[in-house]
Amino acid sequence: EVQLEESGGGLVQPGGSLRLSCAASGFTFSSYSMNWVRQAPGKGLEWVSYISSGSNTKYYADSVKGRFTISRDLAENSVFLQMNSLRDEDTAVYYCARDRYGGYGYDYWGQGTVVTVSS
């Protein structure tokens, strides 16, 4: 069974940092590209970042470029999102999501982890 489990969310002050983790299981992790998608309270979905299966391609939304870094560890079957210089507007539920094999579209999602940026 495919499972994605996020962790690392919490309350942080503006300007602070957090590192989100997503532990993957039930599939060949090295074969799939992965993404982070967020949803601010009461708002719609916003794609945040993408990493290819081999980690050679990484993309970021303009809203987080230069502040967030995506990475993955094949030995741990995990994907990470290092978030620095956090702002109030980064407050959201952060989801880890797997691209469907050979295409784009998130066929499996984690349950989400809540990040709250507030003083």
Add this chain to the structure above:
Amino acid sequence: DIQMTQSPSSLSASVGDRVTITCQASQNIRNCLNWYQQKPGKAPKLLIYDASILETGVPSRFSGSGFGTDFTFTISSLQPEDFATYYCQQYDNFPPLTFGGGTKVEIK
């Protein structure tokens, strides 16, 4: 960046109704469009990819069509479990991958 305009933003319908949601891209995205369903407090679920292909396990009452800039998502006969928010997403030209604003389907 490609903008995705989804309409309506909300609708009220009854069980058994046919429901149609549209998504318009600001430029040609070929058939590079996905549709998701999200229920309150839950992660989204992929329903349709490549504009018209039903994801495995998704009921056949859901369908999608369109190419280029105009796309349609249809529920042929609304069921109680279909009350949710639906999002389109383009992936033809990324970054960024962009979502529509969502359509909340409520009970009439």
